[in-house]
Amino acid sequence: MRVLDDFIECENDVHLDGRVALVTGATSGSGLETAKKLAKRGARVIIASRSSAKLSDAKAEIIKSSGNENIVTRTVDYESLKSVRNLAHEMYLFETRLDILINNVGAIALEDRLTSDNLHLMMQVNYFGAFLLTFLLYPLMKSSAPSRIVNVSSLAILLGYIDLDHVNDVGFPTFTYYANAKLASVLFTVEMNKRIQGSGVNVYSMDPGLIKSKFFRHSNNTFWRSFLNGVLMLFGRDPVRTAAMPVFLAIDPGVSNASGKHFRDCAEFYSSWFAHDPVLTKRLWDESKRLVGITPEEDWELHLRPTLA
Numbered sequence: 001m002r003v004l005d006d007f008i009e010c011e012n013d014v015h016l017d018g019r020v021a022l023v024t025g026a027t028s029g030s031g032l033e034t035a036k037k038l039a040k041r042g043a044r045v046i047i048a049s050r051s052s053a054k055l056s057d058a059k060a061e062i063i064k065s066s067g068n069e070n071i072v073t074r075t076v077d078y079e080s081l082k083s084v085r086n087l088a089h090e091m092y093l094f095e096t097r098l099d100i101l102i103n104n105v106g107a108i109a110l111e112d113r114l115t116s117d118n119l120h121l122m123m124q125v126n127y128f129g130a131f132l133l134t135f136l137l138y139p140l141m142k143s144s145a146p147s148r149i150v151n152v153s154s155l156a157i158l159l160g161y162i163d164l165d166h167v168n169d170v171g172f173p174t175f176t177y178y179a180n181a182k183l184a185s186v187l188f189t190v191e192m193n194k195r196i197q198g199s200g201v202n203v204y205s206m207d208p209g210l211i212k213s214k215f216f217r218h219s220n221n222t223f224w225r226s227f228l229n230g231v232l233m234l235f236g237r238d239p240v241r242t243a244a245m246p247v248f249l250a251i252d253p254g255v256s257n258a259s260g261k262h263f264r265d266c267a268e269f270y271s272s273w274f275a276h277d278p279v280l281t282k283r284l285w286d287e288s289k290r291l292v293g294i295t296p297e298e299d300w301e302l303h304l305r306p307t308l309a
């Protein structure tokens with residue numbers, strides 16, 4: 001049976017029985033629809049987010065829409081790296097494999113402050129949390145290969161800039177951090193791809209376009225919150241449609257040779273010239289490892305890739 005993905009370029013007939021997928025930020029918007037699509041194709045889907053009440057509502061909605069009861073909820077709060085480590089730990093404890101990881105958590109208009117991990121809150125929620133989770137889950141994904149990682153980014157990368165000496169400084173407008181964090185997720189995709197080549201794990205980044213969601217709900221400014229959420233409701237794409245893209249990248253055989261690339265509308269898309277700067281992507285990788293505190297025990301690069309030290 002052919003599974004239509006509501007978006008013509010993204011169609012394929014891949015089924016996921018026996019496969020395990022983790023979708024972060026799957027309680028609303030595009031993440032929730034992504035989880036539904038993966039469930040519809042037969043995967044065991046783990047949905048992770050910070051509110052257990054929202055997670056149980058999302059689980060019920062996914063089961064209802066897909067008929068697949070193999071849905072697991074996991075709480076994680078990206079404001080805390082300990083919580084991200086705990087999610088990774090639970091994955092190793094309760095799952096025997098991980099075929100698909102969709103890094104979808106994202107937020108804007110959060111407070112302009114550092115977290116208890118000494119990273120800027122916006123950078124941690126939109127980049128460092130996903131970096132840490134992906135780094136920790138890589139060995140599990142490698143043992144489940146062929147497997148795929150999809151990093152949900154944004155068109156905002158075109159306004160992003162990575163200054164590693166000031167990446168966590170406070171005092172900038174929220175959109176600056178958002179653009180920088182989403183650019184970092186694209187650069188991390190490029191660098192990770194170089195480091196894991198031949199492992200059978202593919203990694204992609206993508207821009208979903210504007211999404212019909214309440215993405216600006218965290219803003220304290222009533223006018224901007226209503227206005228910008230209104231713009232998304234008017235001009236955004238239906239999340240059912242934007243979710244077709246991460247699913248396409250997670251399963252389509254046609255992109256198996258396009259690891260490390262950036263996509264939009266299920267086709268390769270221009271990313272950013274910073275992504276072509278190998279010195280910057282390497283520095284970002286090394287600095288990200290340092291800032292999230294990767295320990296020697298967690299550092300698979302020490303064990304698996306001695307030649308790239």
Ligand SMILES: NC(=O)c1ccc[n+]([C@@H]2O[C@H](COP(=O)([O-])OP(=O)(O)OC[C@H]3O[C@@H](n4cnc5c(N)ncnc54)[C@H](OP(=O)(O)O)[C@@H]3O)[C@@H](O)[C@H]2O)c1
Nearest residue numbers: 025026027028029030077078104105106154210211213215
């Ligand atoms: N909306 C757009 O127009 C747009 C455009 C380009 C790219 N994007 C990107 O697309 C992705 C999905 O966007 P969306 O509009 O569908 O978002 P959304 O509806 O706001 O959903 C975001 C998800 O992330 C979760 N989340 C937020 N902060 C978290 C934290 N600290 N810890 C754990 N989970 C957290 C949310 O949980 P809670 O409900 O508990 O907050 C929710 O499940 C994001 O990565 C976003 O940056 C969005």
